[in-house]
Amino acid sequence: MTLTRLGPGVIAGLACLQLVSLVAAQDAPSAQVSMPQSSSEHVSVSSSQGLTLQDAVQRALTSYPTVRIALERVLAARANVGLTRTQYLPQVNLLWQTNRSTYNNIAGLLMPQGVVPSLSGPVLANTSGTSVWGSAGGLLVNWEPTRFGYRKAEVAAAQAGSDAAVDRLALTKLDVASAAASAYLAVAAVHEQIKSAEADLSRRGAFANTIHVLVANQLRPGADASQADAEVAASRTRLIQVQTLEKVNLAALAELLGLPSRQILLDAEPLLAAPSNLELATFAATAHPSALEQSHLWGQAQAQQRVWSRAYLPRFSLEGSVSGRGSGVQPDGTLLEGTNGLGPDRENWAVGIQATFAAFDYFSIREQKKIAAANERAQQLNYQNTIVSLNTQVEQARAQLEGAMQTALNTPVQLAAARAAESQARARYQAGLANIAEATQALALLQQAEAQDVLARIGVWQTLLGISAAQGDLTPFLRQLSGAH
Numbered sequence: 001m002t003l004t005r006l007g008p009g010v011i012a013g014l015a016c017l018q019l020v021s022l023v024a025a026q027d028a029p030s031a032q033v034s035m036p037q038s039s040s041e042h043v044s045v046s047s048s049q050g051l052t053l054q055d056a057v058q059r060a061l062t063s064y065p066t067v068r069i070a071l072e073r074v075l076a077a078r079a080n081v082g083l084t085r086t087q088y089l090p091q092v093n094l095l096w097q098t099n100r101s102t103y104n105n106i107a108g109l110l111m112p113q114g115v116v117p118s119l120s121g122p123v124l125a126n127t128s129g130t131s132v133w134g135s136a137g138g139l140l141v142n143w144e145p146t147r148f149g150y151r152k153a154e155v156a157a158a159q160a161g162s163d164a165a166v167d168r169l170a171l172t173k174l175d176v177a178s179a180a181a182s183a184y185l186a187v188a189a190v191h192e193q194i195k196s197a198e199a200d201l202s203r204r205g206a207f208a209n210t211i212h213v214l215v216a217n218q219l220r221p222g223a224d225a226s227q228a229d230a231e232v233a234a235s236r237t238r239l240i241q242v243q244t245l246e247k248v249n250l251a252a253l254a255e256l257l258g259l260p261s262r263q264i265l266l267d268a269e270p271l272l273a274a275p276s277n278l279e280l281a282t283f284a285a286t287a288h289p290s291a292l293e294q295s296h297l298w299g300q301a302q303a304q305q306r307v308w309s310r311a312y313l314p315r316f317s318l319e320g321s322v323s324g325r326g327s328g329v330q331p332d333g334t335l336l337e338g339t340n341g342l343g344p345d346r347e348n349w350a351v352g353i354q355a356t357f358a359a360f361d362y363f364s365i366r367e368q369k370k371i372a373a374a375n376e377r378a379q380q381l382n383y384q385n386t387i388v389s390l391n392t393q394v395e396q397a398r399a400q401l402e403g404a405m406q407t408a409l410n411t412p413v414q415l416a417a418a419r420a421a422e423s424q425a426r427a428r429y430q431a432g433l434a435n436i437a438e439a440t441q442a443l444a445l446l447q448q449a450e451a452q453d454v455l456a457r458i459g460v461w462q463t464l465l466g467i468s469a470a471q472g473d474l475t476p477f478l479r480q481l482s483g484a485h
Contacts (some may be wrong), residue, residue, distance in 0.1 A: 001151075001411075007056045011180060019022050022329070022474060026389060031418055036364060041091065048287075050153060050268070052482060053181055053184045054478050056180050056184045056479065056480065058254070059172055059258070059259075060177060060256045060257055063170050064176045065260065066172055066175075066176060067169075067176055069172075071169055073165050073168070074166055077158075077161050077164075078277075081155065081159050083158075083160075084157075084158040087151045088151060090142060091142045091143070092141050092142075094138075095138050097135065097137070098134070098342060098457060099135070100134070102129060102131050102161060103119075103124075103128070103131075103132055103327070103333075104119075104124070105119050105123045106122075106427075122331050124333045130335065132328030132329045132336070133340065133341030134325075135326040135342055136323070136324070136344065137324055137344055138321060138323030139321065140253070141318075141319065142317050143319075147313070147315065148311040149310045150311060150313070153307040156303040157300050157468060161300050163294075163299075164300065167289050167290075167292040167296060171290055171293060172296075173472035174289055174469065174474065177474050178465065178474065180253070180256045180257065181265065181465050181474065181477070182465060183252050183256055184253060184268075185462050186253075187250050188250045188458060189454070189458045190242055190245050191246060191266070191268065192268075192454040192455070193245075194231070194242050194446060195454075196454065196461075197447075199239075199450065200239075200264040201235040201239055201444075203422075204231050204232050205232055207228065207443065208228035208232050209226050209257070209437065214430070219432070223434045228436070229441055234448055250264060251268045256387075271366065271457070272456075272457050272458070274408065274457065274460065275460060275480045276462060278401075283394050284388075285387045285391050285394075288390050289388060290386055290472065291386050294383040297382070298379040300379075301372070301375045301376040305369065305375075305376050308369045310367060311365050311368070312362055314356065314357040315330075315355070315356045315357070317355075318352075319350075319352050320349075321351075322347075322348075323349075324338070325344050325346050326344040326346070328341030329341075355375065358416075361421075394471055397463065397471075399462070400463045401466075403459045404459045404463040407461050408456040411449070411453040411457075415449040415454070417449075418445045418446040418448075419446060421445060421446070422443055424442075425439045425441075425442035426439055436480060461477075462481060464477050464484075465477050
């Protein structure tokens, strides 16, 4: 599953999507048909031993692969900081070699290359194919006491990258936790829709049976029985649709939790209660993981700019060397016997300072500085745009919460009126004072009111989740949910 940061509109839109799938019910009566048994594959809702939303979030954070991937990237970024700091250490190189070779030397220039071995010593008058032993060993220490801020800027860039990786881990956890909570709410909402669809099918079936009795006694026309049969079939179709939707949503939740869907048992009872405390935390966009990540990436771009600003400066190295060489031939061409030359017999030491300056690197470094400056400006704009976007998301989420709360207060009134209307319409139809269209319309309104009432209550939690996700911290949402138990 590809996870993206959930905007408040996506969270709040879940309720509408679930509602459309259920409220597509139109009016029509039902027939004398046996009721289907409640599907045993439904997600059971248990208040005693089920999986709570908090448990689902925690399991997703420990099981979903993207969290572990982000954690490994944090470890890699931290190791990169340590690697960059090793530039402060001196370089120490050790060498030992033993060879057997001829000793013929010749005067003249040899262009730099890596094929012909170098040969030291005087040029002898004669040439010989005889070989002698040779040896060499040494130690070279090279240390740059200062790079005029170049290494410091590189370490700062690596540290900013490490901090950005930590922020990305926090943002990944927020995405996964939000996705798990949203998937949990979606499953709970569909489960309640199934209850509503089953109740609707039961009412329509009972009403259809009554119509068939009236038709059999020639108190109602046969067309009413046919329309009732169609209504029962349509109600059963809606039940099948929401049962299918439940399986789809449950599979999405199971993927996040790393569990087979058949093992998931929800404890969604707290979601049917109103939040006990709606005090929203103050929001600072600069503290959001997304803003922190962009801030550190901006800092990394600034550090890269400082790196190239110091790259053109000369480099100074302190060097120290201890070495020795041995040869099986004398400067006059006399060959030494036995193992002479296998070990060094001439030793040297040296200390010094070396300065290097690549003058013509100026042109490439100038272009690199332009690239770094453009990247720094782009990252600054990214940061500013992120702040604006986060503030907008929180403002939208707060507006959606206000609407969700008002809806949740209104749906009980709608439900009570729909129940009364359905009861009165059914009684009027049986008394011959109303036609079947009025009765089936009342049944449809009741089914719609039941679905909207449940979705409105869960919708409040969905919008609270949207606010917490937009603010970058699900703790207030989970705390409010715990208070609903």
